[in-house]
Each structure stands twice: as C-alpha cells, then as structure tokens.
Amino acid sequence: MAAHALPRAPAASTALQDKLLLLVALVVGWQFLSLATGPEVLTAPLATVQRLARLMAAPDFAGHAAETGSAFAVALVISLVGGLLLGALLGAHRLSGEVTEPLLVGLYSIPKITLYPVVLLLFGLGMSAKIAFGALHGIIPVILFTMNAVRNIPHVYIRAGRSMRLSPGQMFLRVLVPASLPEIVTGFRLGFSLTLLGTLIGEMFASQRGIGYLLIKSMENNNPDVIVALALLLVVLATAASWLLLALERRVHGRFTG
Amino acid sequence: VDLTVTHFGTGMYGVPFAVAREKGWFKSDAGLDVTGFITSAGGGTTIRNALASEIPYGEVALPAAIAAIQQGVKLTIVHGGVLSVADQVWITRKDDESLRKFGDLKGKKLGYSSPKSVTDIITSVMLQNNGLASSVERKSVGGIGSGLTALREGGVDMTYVTEPVWSKEKGNFRVAWWSTDIAPRVTQTVGIVRTDYLQKNPDVIKGIIAARRKGVEFIKSNPAEAAPIMGREYKIPPEQAKTAIESVLGAKGVYWSRGEFDYEGMEFMLKGLQMVKAIPEGPFDWKTVIDESYLPADLRSKK
Amino acid sequence: MHALGPLDLDLRRGEFFSVVGPSGCGKSTLLDVLGGLAVPTAGTVEFEGQPVAGKVPDGVGIVFQEDASFPWLSVYDNAAFGLRRAGLPETEIRERVEHALSFMGLRGFVKAYPAQLSGGMRQRLCIARTLVTRPRLLLLDEPFGALDQQTRLLMGDELLKLWRDTGATILLITHALDEAAMLSDRVGVMSARPGVFLDLVDTGWPRERDSTIVAQESFGRVTGRLWSTLRAESLKSLASGQAAAVP
Amino acid sequence: MHALGPLDLDLRRGEFFSVVGPSGCGKSTLLDVLGGLAVPTAGTVEFEGQPVAGKVPDGVGIVFQEDASFPWLSVYDNAAFGLRRAGLPETEIRERVEHALSFMGLRGFVKAYPAQLSGGMRQRLCIARTLVTRPRLLLLDEPFGALDQQTRLLMGDELLKLWRDTGATILLITHALDEAAMLSDRVGVMSARPGVFLDLVDTGWPRERDSTIVAQESFGRVTGRLWSTLRAESLKSLASGQAAAVP
Amino acid sequence: MSRAGRIRLVAVAILVLALEVACRAGWVDPVAVIAPSLMVQGAWRLLASGKYTGDMLLTLSNVAIACSLAVVSGFAGGWLLYALPRLRRAADPLLASYYAVPTFIFYPLFIVLFGLNRWPLVAIGFIFAVVAMALNTLQGFERVPRVLRRTARAMRLSTRQEMLQVVFPSCAPYLFTGLKLAIVYSFIGVIAGEFVLSGDGFGFEIAFAYNSFDNATMYGLMILLLGFVGGLNSILYSWERRLYLRRGGR
Numbered sequence A: 001m002a003a004h005a006l007p008r009a010p011a012a013s014t015a016l017q018d019k020l021l022l023l024v025a026l027v028v029g030w031q032f033l034s035l036a037t038g039p040e041v042l043t044a045p046l047a048t049v050q051r052l053a054r055l056m057a058a059p060d061f062a063g064h065a066a067e068t069g070s071a072f073a074v075a076l077v078i079s080l081v082g083g084l085l086l087g088a089l090l091g092a093h094r095l096s097g098e099v100t101e102p103l104l105v106g107l108y109s110i111p112k113i114t115l116y117p118v119v120l121l122l123f124g125l126g127m128s129a130k131i132a133f134g135a136l137h138g139i140i141p142v143i144l145f146t147m148n149a150v151r152n153i154p155h156v157y158i159r160a161g162r163s164m165r166l167s168p169g170q171m172f173l174r175v176l177v178p179a180s181l182p183e184i185v186t187g188f189r190l191g192f193s194l195t196l197l198g199t200l201i202g203e204m205f206a207s208q209r210g211i212g213y214l215l216i217k218s219m220e221n222n223n224p225d226v227i228v229a230l231a232l233l234l235v236v237l238a239t240a241a242s243w244l245l246l247a248l249e250r251r252v253h254g255r256f257t258g
Numbered sequence B: 001v002d003l004t005v006t007h008f009g010t011g012m013y014g015v016p017f018a019v020a021r022e023k024g025w026f027k028s029d030a031g032l033d034v035t036g037f038i039t040s041a042g043g044g045t046t047i048r049n050a051l052a053s054e055i056p057y058g059e060v061a062l063p064a065a066i067a068a069i070q071q072g073v074k075l076t077i078v079h080g081g082v083l084s085v086a087d088q089v090w091i092t093r094k095d096d097e098s099l100r101k102f103g104d105l106k107g108k109k110l111g112y113s114s115p116k117s118v119t120d121i122i123t124s125v126m127l128q129n130n131g132l133a134s135s136v137e138r139k140s141v142g143g144i145g146s147g148l149t150a151l152r153e154g155g156v157d158m159t160y161v162t163e164p165v166w167s168k169e170k171g172n173f174r175v176a177w178w179s180t181d182i183a184p185r186v187t188q189t190v191g192i193v194r195t196d197y198l199q200k201n202p203d204v205i206k207g208i209i210a211a212r213r214k215g216v217e218f219i220k221s222n223p224a225e226a227a228p229i230m231g232r233e234y235k236i237p238p239e240q241a242k243t244a245i246e247s248v249l250g251a252k253g254v255y256w257s258r259g260e261f262d263y264e265g266m267e268f269m270l271k272g273l274q275m276v277k278a279i280p281e282g283p284f285d286w287k288t289v290i291d292e293s294y295l296p297a298d299l300r301s302k303k
Numbered sequence C, D: 001m002h003a004l005g006p007l008d009l010d011l012r013r014g015e016f017f018s019v020v021g022p023s024g025c026g027k028s029t030l031l032d033v034l035g036g037l038a039v040p041t042a043g044t045v046e047f048e049g050q051p052v053a054g055k056v057p058d059g060v061g062i063v064f065q066e067d068a069s070f071p072w073l074s075v076y077d078n079a080a081f082g083l084r085r086a087g088l089p090e091t092e093i094r095e096r097v098e099h100a101l102s103f104m105g106l107r108g109f110v111k112a113y114p115a116q117l118s119g120g121m122r123q124r125l126c127i128a129r130t131l132v133t134r135p136r137l138l139l140l141d142e143p144f145g146a147l148d149q150q151t152r153l154l155m156g157d158e159l160l161k162l163w164r165d166t167g168a169t170i171l172l173i174t175h176a177l178d179e180a181a182m183l184s185d186r187v188g189v190m191s192a193r194p195g196v197f198l199d200l201v202d203t204g205w206p207r208e209r210d211s212t213i214v215a216q217e218s219f220g221r222v223t224g225r226l227w228s229t230l231r232a233e234s235l236k237s238l239a240s241g242q243a244a245a246v247p
Numbered sequence E: 001m002s003r004a005g006r007i008r009l010v011a012v013a014i015l016v017l018a019l020e021v022a023c024r025a026g027w028v029d030p031v032a033v034i035a036p037s038l039m040v041q042g043a044w045r046l047l048a049s050g051k052y053t054g055d056m057l058l059t060l061s062n063v064a065i066a067c068s069l070a071v072v073s074g075f076a077g078g079w080l081l082y083a084l085p086r087l088r089r090a091a092d093p094l095l096a097s098y099y100a101v102p103t104f105i106f107y108p109l110f111i112v113l114f115g116l117n118r119w120p121l122v123a124i125g126f127i128f129a130v131v132a133m134a135l136n137t138l139q140g141f142e143r144v145p146r147v148l149r150r151t152a153r154a155m156r157l158s159t160r161q162e163m164l165q166v167v168f169p170s171c172a173p174y175l176f177t178g179l180k181l182a183i184v185y186s187f188i189g190v191i192a193g194e195f196v197l198s199g200d201g202f203g204f205e206i207a208f209a210y211n212s213f214d215n216a217t218m219y220g221l222m223i224l225l226l227g228f229v230g231g232l233n234s235i236l237y238s239w240e241r242r243l244y245l246r247r248g249g250r
Ligand SMILES: Nc1ncnc2c1ncn2[C@@H]1O[C@H](COP(=O)(O)OP(=O)(O)OP(=O)(O)O)[C@@H](O)[C@H]1O
Pocket: C003, C021, C022, C023, C024, C025, C026, C027, C028, C029, C030, C065, C175, C193, D148
C-alpha cells in the first residue's frame, strides 16, 4: 500500500476524541431505538450496563465465562497457529495452494451451522465439539489471508535470503513470516471475531454452560435484557481485541510504509 | 457425569432431575455423580447429544424419539416423562377484548412455534374442532421470545407460552385457553437409552429411573420445597418456580410421570405428528421400541 | 526458448567487469547463473576452482536489481542481517555494519526503516548489507537503477573507491553505457535475447580513476563503440519484444 | 517550506525545452503549476495570453511521470479516451488514434490491455493518449523513465519527429542529461530544492536532428556544461535529502 | 482445465469415494453420515418432488433482497467512510469485531422493527453482509492511484465524469470482491437465521430434517445448498476472471 493511500494520521488526541464522539453517537442512537421499541425489546444503555454488572456479579457467571473462555482460547490458538502454518504452506507451495483455494473459499461461503451434525460425529459431545466449531469458523480466513500474504512476498526477498545462504528454518522465521505479517494480522482480526462467533454458536446447540448457552436460554426464556447485556459484553471484548491487533498492525505497517 | 434433559433450564420437564440431583438420589440409586444437565435447542439435537454422551440416556421429546426410531437409530424407550401439555398456555394481549371464545379467532392471526411441532398439532386440532381451519391465519413465530414480541406488536393476535416463562409474564398478558383444554393427554417426553448400552448397563438405567421417580414424588408432596431447588437450578426467582410448579400440578391429569407410560397420550402425539406431516403415515409398533422391564414393577402397564 | 545463448566468460581476479545489453536480453539471468541462484541448462560455472551448483557459494555477494531491503527491519538490522545469520559476535557485527553504512552515506539512518528512505538510499542499503559479508566476488545488478543520472555517477565514484580498497572482483550489470564505460576494466556487450556477448571492450583505465574521466576524449571513444554495437541490437530487441509481449 | 523557489520561464512558441535537476528539486511541481494542476503560492502562469488558475487550459496536454494508463480499457480505448470525452465523431477518433498508436509503435496492440504491456510501452500509450488531442503545449514528465538508455534515445528520435510534424511547444522533464542535451533547443538546469534555474543552456541544434548527434563534439560540450553545473548541485541535494528523509 | 483444477477434481473424487466406501462398509454410523450416493439421491428426490421448491424460492429471494440492500447501502457506507477519514479511523476496531456477535439474537428486535414477516430474516442477512461491502468499497476508493485522478483533471473531466469514468472503473475489482462477500455473508446470515428461528426456508428445513433424523433429506438439502452457493461462486469467479484477468495484478 502506498503511503499516500493511508489517511493522514491525526494527532493521537483527536483520534481518541473521535472515538469518544462515535461512542457517544452510538449510545445516543441506542437510547433512541430503545425508547422507540420499548425496554421489553431493547434495553436502554444504562439499564444494560447495570444488568451486565449484575450478571457478572452472579456467582455462576465466572463458570460460564471460564467455559466459553477456555473453549474460545483453544479454538483461537488452533485457528491462528493452524491457519498460519497451513496458509504459509499453501502460499509457499503454489500448486497445492491453487488446488485448495477454491475448496477453502467454498467451505468459507457455506453456512457452517449446517455442518453441526458432522462436527458432532467427528468430535463427540462437549468441549471438543465447541472448539472444533469455533476453529472451523476462524481458521479459513486466517488460511486465506496468510496464503495470499505469502504468495505476494516479493520474490527478491527469497533470492536475497538464498544469497545469504539461509537455512530453510531461517528463511521461514526471518524472511517469510515478517514479510507477510501485515496481511497476517488482518487475517487474525477477522479470525478472532469469527472464532468467537463459532464458539458461541457451538455452545448454543449443546451445552449447559457458557455465554452461548446463556444466550440461547435467554432467548427461550424471553429475557431480552440478558441478551442485550451479553451482546454488549461481546462487542466490548471483540472491539478491545480488535483494537489491540489494530495497534499492532499499525506498528508493523508503519514500518512498511513510513 | 452429565445427563441429557431436553429444555433443562427453560422447560418444566427437568424439574424432577433437578430435585433428584439436589437430594443426592442419583448417587444413592444409580451410583452416578451427576454434575449437570446438557440441553439443546431442538429434539433431534438433544437425542444426538444424549447418544453421544458418556451415559447415552436422555429425557427427550417424544416426536424426536419417534423420528429417530423410524430412521433406524438404535434406541429404546424406557420410561414415560411428561404426560400432558399442562405447561402450555395460549394468550392474548391484555387489552384485547375481542378474543373471548374460540370462534372469535375467525379472521385473526394465530402464532405457533414452527411447522410440524407440538404447537402445530395443538392448533390444528383446536381449529379443526372449532371449524376454523380455513378462516384463521397461522404464523410461525420461531420461539417464545419472538412470539411474545410479535403478540405485543400486533404481528399475531394470539400465541403460546410455556412454563416457567409464563409465570414471569403472567401480569402482562391474558390467558385465552390451555392446551389441556384441547388435548388432556399428550405424552411430551420419554426416557430413551442407546440400546447396546442398555443391555450392558441395565442397573444404571434402573437407578436413574428410580431417582427420577423420587424426584417426581417429592415435587408432588412438597411443592413448596421443590420450588427453591428449581429456582436455583434454573436461575429463576423461587416465586416464579413456585407458581410454575403449582400451575402444572394443578392442571387436570398427570404432568410428571413417575415412569409409567400413557399409551393413549403417545398415540395422540403419533397421530398428531402424522396429521401435520412431520412423520410418514402408517402404524407404529410401540411394543418393539418400548421396554418396560426397567421400570419398577408397580409402574409397568397391566397387560 | 532459452534466456541465454551459449557464452564463455572468464572473470579475472580483482577485475571490474561490466555487462551492458538491451532490456530482457538475459543480464539478470546471467547473474543468477553465476551466483548459483539458477542452474544453467547446459554448461558449468566455477568459483575459486569449485563448481557452483544451485547454491550461492561462500565468498559471493549479490545485490539485486529490485529493492531487496527488508521493510520490517531497521537500516541497522538490515545491514546486520547476513552477519547475524552467520553467527558473528555482536561487537564484530557492529563494527562492520557501522563502517559499511557510513561508507554508503547512511550513517545518520541506522534507526530508520527502509520505508523512510528514498529508492536510491534503499539500494545503497542493499549494497551495504552485502558489503559487510566481505565478498570476494561482488555481483551487482543495476544497483543504481533507482538513482538519477548525476547521483549515479557520484555513486560510481564510491564504488570505485570500494573496489580499490577491498580488492574484490566486481561484476556490474547496467544499461547505462557511460556508467559501464567509466567504471570498468572490461565491458561485455550482450546481444538481444538469447543473450551472447557481441563485443568485449577493454577500456584500459588506470586503477586510480573517477568520474572526471567522462570529460576525456577516450571516454567518448569507448561509449561510441558501445553505443554503435548496441544501437542495432536495441532496435532488434524492441521489435522482437513487441512481438512477444502479448501472449 | 516551498517546493519551488521563485522562477521566471518564458517558453517560446514551438520550442523544445527541457528541464533537468536533481531528484526532488521540484520538477514535477513545476509541471503541475504550468499545467494548472496546482496553484502557485505566489505569481501567475499564462497560456496563450490567458491566466492559468487551478484548471488545465484547453490546448495543453500532460504526460505524467507515473504510469497513468487506465487498466480497465484496451489500448485503443485508452488512446481514444480524451477524444470520446470531447465528443468527436467516431471516424475522426479512429483515424487519430490509429495514427498516434502506430506512431508510438503500438499498432499491433490495439486490442491488448495495459497489463500486457511493458512499463515503457505503457508510457508510450500515455503519450499517444495525449497526442491524439493535438495539444499546442505538451508537458512531459520523465516519459522515458521506464526505458533503458538505448531505447530511450531511440524514443527521443520519435519525439523529435513528432515535434517537427506538429509544431507543438514541448516541455520535457528528465534527469538524463544526454537526453536533454540531444532533444532540446534550450535546457533549464534546476537547483536542489527549493528549485530555481541555475543555468539556461542554448544548444543551437538545427530543427532537423536525431540521436546521431550524440557522437558530435559539440554534444560533449553541452553535456559537459550541464554536468558541471549539476555535480555540485547533486552533492548538495544528496546531503540535504539525507537530512530531510527521516521525519 | 488447469492442472490444479484436475488435481482438485481427483482429490475431491477420492475423498467422496472413500466416504462412499466407508459408509457402505458400515464403518461410519449411518445416523450421522450417509453415503454420498444416497445424499445425491436424496437431493434429486427433493428436487423432483417439488415439495421444497417454495422453501428454496423463499430463501433465495430473502438472500437476494438482503444482498441487494447490503450492496447498495454498503457502497454508500464505504463512500461515507472514505469521505470522512476521521470517522473511519474511529470506527475501525468496531468494524472488524462486527462478526463476533451472533446477530440472530436480535431477532425479536427486528420483529418489532419490521413486523412478523420475511423482513427480520432479511435484516439478519443484511447486517451480516453490509460491512463486508462497505469495507471493500472503502478500500477501492482509497486505492485509486492519485495519478489517475490527476489524469482526469488534465483531460478536463467534470467531477461527475471523473467519478463515473475514472474512479468507478478503477475500484471495480474491489467492488466486485465486496459483492462476492456480500452474497456469501447474506447466505450465511439468512440460513443461520432460518436454522435457529424461522418456520420455513432452506435453513429451517435442514434443521427440521436434522431434528427428525431424516438424513437423506438433510444431506440432500445440504447438497442442494452447496450446489447453489458453489455454483454461484464459480460463476462469479469465472466472470471476475474474464473481466479482470486482462487488467493484470492491479
Ligand atoms: N522465471 C522466468 N521464466 C521465464 N522467463 C523468464 C524468467 N525470468 C526472466 N525471463 C525471461 O528471460 C529473459 C531475460 O530476462 P532477464 O531478467 O535476465 O533480462 P535482463 O537482461 O536482466 O533485463 P533488464 O535489463 O530489463 O533487467 C527475458 O526475456 C525474460 O522475459
């Protein structure tokens, strides 16, 4: 990406100010929507925060959070590490990349919720199925982004590495990975969100604990306030993670484009 | 271990299990250390979950069990579960005075959960009985939450709700009729076991049935004590649990079976499912899929 | 079709040899073959008596035509890259890198990243990165392509100084005739693809020389000879290149 | 800081004027100002008696330094782009486009897309796209930057032919001194940033000329003068550029 | 067909064959997975019976509506983000975290907003797809080379002409990617919504068949769906190749 294509970075304080402004705008919009639909459909922002606080203070919440958290963590590691390795492999070996890419894109584009029975068959019930479902959602974008990143590495870097007599391991670690890092981080951001989504959907189908279970139970028990509170929690978590990754990406990218 | 119980935490079917676990009867009768109950949306998923778990037993929806058996799944029905639809009530908006009797439904919109479900059967029978089949528009609302929303916003004029949600929402809507008014005896759930497991571990299943039976009997004799237990397990206020329990116990007929079967109620369900085309037409041989030998002797049907 | 025709080239130890030729005639391919990055379809390459086969031999340093600086490393780390992989002690690395960077006029930029440098500065960084390994044979593929002509000639002076100081053998690929004429002991003129040497011009410059020789009469003679050999060749290459460009 | 210093330039109708100068001295900025793409901080630009202000006047054609061919259009449609916008009849368009394309050596490529052309061919396409509009003033920003030196000189011959045929005024920006010396009636030498003219060299070539003049003695004199003015300037620019490169 | 295409075909054929063998030999529980031949048979029966035509049309029309809306408003949104870079920077982390929330939990909200009809489902598909379109539009605008805009000015194009004849074609490949993703995401959104919530459509029928252990129907429906999405994808893919191959890597 050319440097001029990036919007000129405003001073850090303006950026923060803009974020706060956007936040205020969103909250106001939410408040209005809540007023228009009534609290029994969409809880107002303040009430939601209070509900969330109560929810999180409840003794069993830690268990639910830990359940989702641990499944998500494992799924995320599988998505990111597995996606990175597979993507690097498929990107480096052109033919296998060309063979698998359309299949991966196809798999990415089918509604994976319909694959649940197959997942249950392969992974049995419980934790492993949840993890598998989460990883299934997250790993494909990571593979695709990594693959493209590795493919687009300027060939001259590899030739330069060879001219310095690098071992294959050094080549991978010192040249291939850093050269494709910005795109990989972008893939990670998407992978993070989709893994979380997959884990939650997995929990909605067969579970007795976890945030996904709480969501589906609240749907069945008609507790919109809990649903909105949990959605808020998820948005905040995912946004924070995305922000962190974005900061990392900017740092890495900054070097690339000056 | 975990046991599978359909709609645990959202429906009334699981209350005996909650009580039995709290009282330690699974430990004493079946030697099981039950850590929790797995539940899921959808009957088929529940059965699949049940069959895939460590103890391939579950109290599941009868329609799903019938479908599974018809598709060749090797499972055996070992006990009756919930024998009536006393937890299901049909409601209208509080201020809607126009719906006082079935006939008033003419030209109105009636919400039910989804095609080929129990609510589909109940509404079909109700409309047929009242000659309304062609003059009422039925709409699938998906679930209770969206049903109540639709009712509130006028998307439908009448919809269903089940316990214990109803006990929470009581103040906001008006009861029109109960499902038991249309069908007093409908077997909603049964206990199933994967057949190969059943043959190898008959005592575990017998123990689970016994523990559950104690739970049912305890609720009946001490509803006031059962309510807080249900409240804890279901994460709802004890008062709500209390009204819900009283509501299903107060209805006519048996709600929680101690394990015994109600063949008439099962036959109603079967016919109903065939009527809404959820399963193919044709006779269904209960004898080959039900094994009463794991029930305590006093609960087996008299031949 | 082959990128290169049959050719025979014997670099003398310590000489400065340049290759000029029309675009696409196979100059870079020649460099790949000489450096061991590509295996020739037929024939052999030897370096210091050892055959070169599919692997860059120790003692050979290559600077590529494209910008090969690593954008994720600072200027300093870029220059130190090869030495670190080779596992040299950090003090030794520091010394060599600082020397090479200041030689290439990059002293003030050790902490910068390549994106903050101009194209020409990046190319100089790549040269520095190769120099620190102290190659006995230095292969340079149009290292000044990113520079304007003036800066190019100035850089040529630096390169000559370096060549004298280190005693290395240098093979320089370029398409700037004046550059080749000014810097080299010998200039090889390549034909259009498949490339073979059409002419080998001995310049006869003294070892001590700099860009002021461009004002000399003999300089005009050398460039004149190169230019006349190439004019016909360029026309040929232009015509055949146009025919081949659309698949 | 300004990109350009104060400068005064009066192009004569029908003359061929070149601008040389170190990289970053403001040559492209000058072109933007002359063409009406940028408004000068102070001063005015006039074309045919009309002030040029923030808008490209009719009769001016610009070829940019970067590749500006439209990748989604075929070579033919690229070349016809400006004329179609102007609403010329299709037969007239066809005639002009075919003439311009064959003039630029792209006759065989009318159906090709820019991605199938080499960098130099794309640049030639951009020139053709501008030529078809028959500009009275042609501004060219390093149009041969993507070519090797030999091809560059050959293209220069073509440009001279064109200039003679159309009688247009041409302003050519380049950093190749020989190119400037060979093509121009006058050459302006710019200083390092902020750019001002250090020297204006009258070459005194006849209107009928081609690249063979590079072999003449007077050619060496012209380049020598350009080079000596620029050598000091390049050194300065190199040094200041280094200081300014890191923000 | 390309070499990669042939290898892919062979690999898939081998996989399918292996599954077929495994199922026929009884190594796989038929309650979970049935032989591919039976799946195809199921799919054919569904098509022939016409029983599900209504459901399919409903789903497809929902997807079509959701997707068209997403493309139009995503384009507008992307433009807005481009025009307001400060907004874009502020919203950036939010945009990427967007997919973490299962949108169908807001179904009741959509019922209030749109009523009990197809629109809540369309809305779920829409909000799943719109962000992908917006982000790609934004990228497209950002990557129009500056020199092309300068060329437009040098040719004295009006702002409108510049937009239509230079900027728009220049970002076309990005818009196309946005379109492809919007189609995929609106499919995923609508089907997931139907799967969990609705009483009709493809997703519901799959869920229902799944719940009643009707594997022939379930896998049949899945194959049909796969065929739809896959077919659509490959049409778009080849279309894209035809359109943009000549444009090269840009
Ligand atoms: N990997 C490759 N596969 C096939 N042909 C190639 C490959 N690399 C280069 N070529 C072709 O081989 C010929 C020689 O290429 P090479 O890069 O060696 O030319 P060059 O003389 O270095 O040109 P330039 O002056 O433009 O750098 C060219 O016609 C090019 O198209």
